[in-house]
Amino acid sequence: MTLIAQIKEKQINARKSGNKEASLLTTLLGEASAVGKNAGNRETTDAEVVAVVKKFIKNIDETISALSSRNQDPSAFVAEKKVLEEFLPKQLSEDELKKIAASRSGMPDFMKYLKEQFNGQYDGKLASSVAKTVFG
DSSP states (O other): OOHHHHHHHHHHHHHHHTOTHHHHHHHHHHHHHHHHHHTTSOOOOHHHHHHHHHHHHHHHHHHHHHHHHTTOOOHHHHHHHHHHHTTSOOOOOHHHHHHHHHTSSSHHHHHHHHHHHHTTSSOHHHHHHHHHHHHO
16 A cells, blocks of 8 residues: 555544544645656656655754743644644664665665665765774
8 A cells, every 4th residue: 555545544534533643634635645746647656655645744854943942832733733643654773774884885885775776765974984894
């Protein structure tokens, strides 16, 4: 099942049950669907959906930070972030990245391999740090 289909299913269930997350999922579904439509009236790919989810999470993180700095309660946004994180692929751990790096011939090969085989499943800063540690 595609990510768009998963979001749509969860959004429908949230609407039927009167859940607060229905509005967030409706907005996410609209933005994610628009990516494919704007790129030639096609279905949005899972990678594109992940990019939209990451954009939403980045905005929520900024809001949480701003609210926290003003001593306001960010709990509603923390809950929204948890809902969104369900649609992200499992991220590779530092140990997993080190194992992959050990099997590659150098930093460029390692980074290229990650992008080809694990796109969207690793933190770029962590991968770069691991690469510097392993390859010097």
